[in-house]
Amino acid sequence: METDFSNLFARDLLPAKNGEEATIQFLLELVDILTNYVKKTFDRSTKVLDFHHPHQLLEGMEGFNLELSDQPESLEQILVDCRDTLKYGVRTGHPRFFNQLSSGLDIIGLAGEWLTSTANTNMFTYEIAPVFVLMEQLTLKKMIEMVGWPSGEGDGIFSPGGAISNMYSVMIARYKYYPEVKTKGMSAAPRLVLFTSEHSHYSIKKAGAALGFGSENVILLSTDERGRVIPADLEAKILEAKQKGYVPLFVNATAGSTVYGAFDPINEIADICEKYNLWLHVDGAWGGGLLMSRKHRHKFNGVERANSVTWNPHKMMGVPLQCSAILVREKYDVTYDTGDKAIQCGRHVDIFKFWLMWKAKGTIGFEQHIDRCLDLSQYLYNKIKNREGYQMVFDGEPQHTNVCFWYIPPSLRGMPEGVERREKLHKVAPKIKAMMMESGTTMVGYQPQGDKVNFFRMVVSNLAVTQSDIDFLIDEIERMGVDL
Amino acid sequence: METDFSNLFARDLLPAKNGEEATIQFLLELVDILTNYVKKTFDRSTKVLDFHHPHQLLEGMEGFNLELSDQPESLEQILVDCRDTLKYGVRTGHPRFFNQLSSGLDIIGLAGEWLTSTANTNMFTYEIAPVFVLMEQLTLKKMIEMVGWPSGEGDGIFSPGGAISNMYSVMIARYKYYPEVKTKGMSAAPRLVLFTSEHSHYSIKKAGAALGFGSENVILLSTDERGRVIPADLEAKILEAKQKGYVPLFVNATAGSTVYGAFDPINEIADICEKYNLWLHVDGAWGGGLLMSRKHRHKFNGVERANSVTWNPHKMMGVPLQCSAILVREKYDVTYDTGDKAIQCGRHVDIFKFWLMWKAKGTIGFEQHIDRCLDLSQYLYNKIKNREGYQMVFDGEPQHTNVCFWYIPPSLRGMPEGVERREKLHKVAPKIKAMMMESGTTMVGYQPQGDKVNFFRMVVSNLAVTQSDIDFLIDEIERMGVDL
Known part of the structure; x- marks a missing residue:
């Protein structure tokens, strides 16, 4: 009826x-x-x-x-x-949606979210969320094992996203080295500086501004042409800061940068952090999933030397939004300092969908997901690296699923390098993107970076994507861009 | 099949x-x-x-x-x-679950959450969340109208909870008065102090610690016996701080305190803030819903003089977790300072369930919800205020749905006031609560406050609650407590 x-x-x-x-x-x-x-x-x-x-x-x-x-x-x-x-x-789950780091529509994750909202509780306490609180503990423990801290110790919490997870890392580092800041404020500490690469996520700079360090005291490190931190530059800038009377506190190494998908050399950075007694944070918001892949986890070599790690299962691993963890090597003394464990009071239940997906796929299911997405990027890279009308933003195989490239319309192909070509090329990706939005057939992001004009940043994190979808994207770009 | x-x-x-x-x-x-x-x-x-x-x-x-x-x-x-x-x-949706400020299971809100997780997008940009971004704008506009800022201006954002909304208010106040802190850090500002009542939510103190003011520079204000700030104490503490060379920046007035449900006198606090040129924030995380009730909104009188307001629809209004808004009187210049608008990068879609509930209930539906919950608290108050075996924590009708009381078991009723009675009474609520948990029939919170030993804090925010459920709670307390 x-x-x-x-x-x-x-x-x-x-x-x-x-x-x-x-x-x-x-x-x-x-x-x-x-x-x-x-x-x-x-x-x-x-x-x-x-x-x-x-x-x-x-x-x-x-x-x-x-x-x-x-x-x-x-x-x-x-x-x-x-x-x-x-x-x-x-x-965002469509096999031809490539616009964001988070994409896909995982059915188990979806079921997990439906259940979570039906339970409508809060991560406050065991009293009102007994099952979810235990699931969070067990899941964090597995993630911490994958990071591989030697003591087997470690702590963590799920936060409302990578920016807040990164903010936690800075707060905890400050609390570790200058605990009096918590009660007395930043005036109780010397002039502290933080280091992160010019390719890193802007949340590190934002954390510096919000937490009272000042964004000018977040020092940007130079990178190689693949977008990876140059360790010598880190050491030079540490010495420079010390000479000026600043006190270096914290270094962020990015594992999977937003645009290039670059992995900073963690071991070399860790050597420098140990030498100067600095907190080492690894921002694996985007790259974290690779820890689950036997084939790709070497890109995280040295992560076990980090003091803290951000890892967002809602990005590479296809977990529905939001699901971000901050992992910390030292067991926080929560009896002493519960207040610093979470800046939130109530917390949304972000754990269940992830726990349920892990149950349903197993660790090997996540591994297959990640390997498959990286294979597809390899496929795209191989397809366009020598193709007429394409220029790679940087040479070499992708470290993550990010493939960055310019499409050069026929009208620009004969044109010599120079201002005119740059200005024209700068407009190509936005024009193609606008056509994509109008036609609704596919979506991919673009942006400039440093002195590089607008280019496409292709990423894959959705298990529904096949080679045919990659082919489709390239066909669409060419169809839309041919007369530009 | x-x-x-x-x-x-x-x-x-x-x-x-x-x-x-x-x-x-x-x-x-x-x-x-x-x-x-x-x-x-x-x-x-x-x-x-x-x-x-x-x-x-x-x-x-x-x-x-x-x-x-x-x-x-x-x-x-x-x-x-x-x-x-x-x-x-x-x-948490059960009609006899009274343990948290957030309770209930709203069917429309639930439908909204199921849809939100199916859409699985992010509040990033119009590009990937066109409908949700517009819904957020329109809903914030309605909320701002209810706050009633005279210019008709105002801005806001949904954040992952009241603690983060309150943190935003402190950040924005600092940015307004000392914009150079953003780039240069707290050392560019004088020694700033914040004021909030001893009954206010701990997130203000936490924000002071996190943002680099130092928790000692969050000065606690005395309250009257109903838990409302004493304005004269605020003025005295402002003068004292100035005399010591500190610079007062920010005052938090609570509209609906966590334990007592107290509403600070906003107009009198606003007078002082104007006199000393301080930022006035109103933490209406718990009380915010009363703005929608013609009968109860007078408790917010003066809110239109605030610079910012926290309002959590996920508490009093029965919207599923999480749904919290920070509203700001001045239009933020986002062209100049996009980075300060959100400390997050991606944001979970918290708006749809709230928008859908508003559509489905209308403003009058929320008003009925609020009036009904307050009526039930009135019913409880009338029932127990003169009942044998009960003692109210403070006199007078409840301002919000919070009713705070001690149950005095027969064995304590003849006992004179003193250390022994206090120690015994302190254990009564925890014992009854443990029995409730074991039997699973109902749940209500308890805590001590200041020099007051453990008492029950009853709150109602669930539309499913009836007078019979209030009666049931009292029966259960008496049944479990009679032999203590």
């Missing part, structure tokens, strides 16, 4: 008296919308997005009005709102 | 070839588990929890093992894991 939702309202659902039937019917109707969305997400004949400008959505599409009002809407309208919200959104 | 999940694995689900059927069957099977859980949550014959000690869960219950392994588990086992995760958890 079809339920008529046009005369039903939120107030008719549970806990309303006799609300059970309407509640179940409403949820099943919603699930029907969601499962259809899931099916279509994996169907390559579906568009990645149906693009509209903000003013179009704000003015209201047919039957879809974003404005809130005093009076309730019927459940029929609510279901339409749900359908339309999905319709005008972006299918 | 029943699907046999014992031979199916995660790898057989989409994006696997021909994985569609198994995917839909698996999700429907999960939904069956979830809807059964939802039904039982509202059924008073179901327990609030089925208590186990950590070691019991860690050793593994029958068929439920928390350990992670290298090899995958079958989907049949995954479904068992899901069922057991719910079984050993706590039903």
Whole structure:
């Protein structure tokens, strides 16, 4: 029997008296919308997005009005709102969505999220989240084993994202070396400086600003042409800072940089950190998953010498957003200092979906996921490295799934290097991207970096991607770019 | 046809070839588990929890093992894991769960969360979350209207919880008065101090520690016996700090304190902030919902004079976790300072469930929710204020839904005030709470406060609660406490 939702309202659902039937019917109707969305997400004949400008959505599409009002809407309208919200959104799980480091739609992870929101609890205490609190402990323990700290010790917490995990690393380093800052403030410490590469994520600089170091005291390190920190530059800048009377505190090594996918040489950086007694943090927000791959984990060599590690399962490992861990080598003395363990009070339950995926795939399932994504990047790299109309942003095989390249339209191919070509080339990727958005067939990111004009940054983290999708992307770029 | 999940694995689900059927069957099977859980949550014959000690869960219950392994588990086992995760958890939506400020299981909010996780995107940019980004803007605009800033201006963002929203308020205040701190660090500013009441949430102190002010420079204000800041004490402490050479920066006024539900007198605090040119933040994490009630919003009188406001719809308004907003009076110049708008890079989509609930209930639906919860607290207060065996922690009607009281077992009723009675009374609430956990019939929080020994803090934020549930709680307390 079809339920008529046009005369039903939120107030008719549970806990309303006799609300059970309407509640179940409403949820099943919603699930029907969601499962259809899931099916279509994996169907390559579906568009990645149906693009509209903000003013179009704000003015209201047919039957879809974003404005809130005093009076309730019927459940029929609510279901339409749900359908339309999905319709005008972006299918981040589509096999041809390559725009972000986080992509894919893992069914087990999705099930985990549905359950998490049904449980609607909080990571506060064992009292109100007994199962989730234990799952977090056990999962962190496994992650810590993979980092491989020699003592077998280590601690950690899931935070609302990589930027906050990185902020934790700076806070904990400061607390370790200058515990009095916690009570007395930064004026109790000397003028501290932090080091991170010019290719690292901006969250390190932001943490420096927020925590009271000052962004100018976050010193950027030079990199080689692959975007990896040059250790000699780190040592030179440490000495320079000391000479000026600053006190070096913290070094961030990136394991999988956002744009190039570069892995900083952790062992060489660790040597310098040991020499000068500095905290070594490894930002593996993007690269962390590679710790699970026997083939690729060598890129993390030396990570066991780090004092802390950021690792976001919601990126490379396809766990739904949000899922980020900060791991710390030393057991924090929480009896003494509970307050510093979390800057949050309540915490969203980010663990269950990850735990459930680990159960369902096993460690080997994650390994296969990662190896497969890296193989696809290799495939793309091999396909375009010598192809007419392409220029790689840097030479050599990709370290991560990032492949950075310029597409050179025929009109620019004969043009000599110089300002005019640079200016024209700078506009190519944005123009192609705009066409992609309009046509909705695929999405890939672009950006400039340093003195390099806009280029495409291709990444793969979605298990649904196949070689044919990589071929499709290249075909689309060429189709859209041929007349530019 | 029943699907046999014992031979199916995660790898057989989409994006696997021909994985569609198994995917839909698996999700429907999960939904069956979830809807059964939802039904039982509202059924008073179901327990609030089925208590186990950590070691019991860690050793593994029958068929439920928390350990992670290298090899995958079958989907049949995954479904068992899901069922057991719910079984050993706590039903925060149960009408007799009164343990936290966040409780309830709103069906529309739940639907919103299921959709959000299916969309699995990020609040990054309009490009990848066009609908959600606009929903956030429109919803913040409505919330800002309710705060009532005279210019009609205002800005805001949803953050991962009230502690982070409060941290934002301190950061923004610092940035407004001492913008050079962002680049040069705290050493570029004088010795700044923050003020907040001794009854306020510890996140203000934590923000002071994290952001480099130092927790000692967060000065605690005295309160009256209802837990409300005494404005004269604020002024005296401002003058004292100035005399010592410190520079007052920021005052937090709490609108709905965690334990007493107290509302600080915002107008009188605002007068002082204006006189001394200080940033006024109103922490309405818990009280914020009252802005939507014509009957109760007078408790926020003066909020339109604040510079920033924290408001957590995930508390009083029954929105699923997490949903917290920080609202700021001045339009932030994001063109100049995008980096300070969010300390996060990616952000979880917290807006959709709230937007959908607002659509489905209307503003008047939230108002009814709030008025009803406050009426129930009034009912509890009236019931116990003169009842034998009860003593109120403070006199007078509750300002929020918090009702704080001691249950005095018969054995203590004749005993004179003094150390022995205090020590015995201190143990009563924990003992009753332990019995509640064991029997699983209801849950309510307790704590000491200042020189007051452990007392019960009753709160209501769940629309499913009725007077009979309040009666049940009192009966349970008396049944469990009679022989103590």
